[in-house]
Amino acid sequence: MLKIEDLEVSYGAVQALRGISMEVNDGEIVSLIGANGAGKTTTLHAITGLVPIKSGSVIYDGRDLRKTDPSRIVTMGLAHVPEGRQVFTRMTVAENLAMGAYFRKDKKAIADDLERVYARFPRLKERAKQLAGTLSGGEQQMLAMARALMSKPRLLMLDEPSMGLAPILVEQIFDIIRALHKSGTTILLVEQNAQMALSVANRAYVLETGKISMSGDAQELLHNDAVRKAYLGA
Ligand code: ATP
Numbered sequence: 001m002l003k004i005e006d007l008e009v010s011y012g013a014v015q016a017l018r019g020i021s022m023e024v025n026d027g028e029i030v031s032l033i034g035a036n037g038a039g040k041t042t043t044l045h046a047i048t049g050l051v052p053i054k055s056g057s058v059i060y061d062g063r064d065l066r067k068t069d070p071s072r073i074v075t076m077g078l079a080h081v082p083e084g085r086q087v088f089t090r091m092t093v094a095e096n097l098a099m100g101a102y103f104r105k106d107k108k109a110i111a112d113d114l115e116r117v118y119a120r121f122p123r124l125k126e127r128a129k130q131l132a133g134t135l136s137g138g139e140q141q142m143l144a145m146a147r148a149l150m151s152k153p154r155l156l157m158l159d160e161p162s163m164g165l166a167p168i169l170v171e172q173i174f175d176i177i178r179a180l181h182k183s184g185t186t187i188l189l190v191e192q193n194a195q196m197a198l199s200v201a202n203r204a205y206v207l208e209t210g211k212i213s214m215s216g217d218a219q220e221l222l223h224n225d226a227v228r229k230a231y232l233g234a
Contacts, residue, residue: 001026001155001186002047007056009039009046016042018210019056024155029177029187031197031218033231034207040190041083043207044157048073048080060155075103079153083160083190085144089133093124096132096143100150110150117146120176138169145176149185156180157188162196174200194231198222206231 002024009017016039024030034040045051047058049070058065060078068076088096097117101110118125121142127135132143141161148156158177162170174196181187181200191197198204201218206227214221221227 001061002188003057003059004043004047005057005059007043007046007058008054009042009051010054011051016210017046020205020207020210020212021056022205022212022215024186024188026186027184028203029181029189029201031189031191031201031204032207033191033194033197033204035231036192037209038207039210040192040207041159044080044082044159044188044190047157048078074151077152077154078157079148079151079155080157081144081148081159081161083163085137085140087132087135087140087143087147089131091132092129093132093135093143094128096147097124097150100147101152103151109152113150113152117149120149120179121146138165138172141165141169141173142176145173149180153185155186155188157190159190160192161189162191162193170196194227195222198227 005021006019007017008019020043032040032043042051046053047065049065053066060076065073088099097114104110123139124143124146132140135143145161161173165173177187177200189197189201198218198221203216204218204221205212206214214227
């Protein structure tokens, strides 16, 4: 579904990605883990065209995303939930969700999806008329995910969904990730919480200062000594 080859990204003199290759297959949850500054967010930004690519390729559904206008990418079934939620704080919960469906024209299906999203996130339904900026951090993360779901994505890319959340909310967010996967959404998950990210994933990649240092079956990585030492505090 998504195939990245030899991707390089630089911010001026800083080379953030130094030739990474990875893929996400239909129906998988793939996690990308790594320390602060390893280049995880940059990878997602390069996929969605938010940062310029120096070299390499990003192919989604057989199409070269480097040649695709970033504004069209969402219409291709690829949704990105950025780090730090970034909901529209001065809009209500319901308005945020409507923005998620902005590029869709199928009114009936949008209404059905809204019901489905509210069923999955009852807290958001209760707060439909509340301004998003007044939601708690966990609720904002749920809103950011719910808004992305309103675009009806086939591939959902989540950037650090657990960041800054209390353990109980982290559990809830990961339960939702599992449920979304079960209902057929392919997921690329960027996380610093390696324990959770590896527990939920089929496969994973470890990013270290702009390079993939390890990759493979997520359960195997979870029990790998080097991974445990570096990322799991073992
Ligand atoms: P974190 O977990 O802390 O969010 P990350 O793995 O997502 O880290 P990135 O945000 O992708 O890391 O950053 C990778 C490297 O690129 C870092 O060294 C960072 O300082 C640098 N970088 C990121 N954005 C910019 C920018 N806009 N201008 C200059 N350097 C940048």
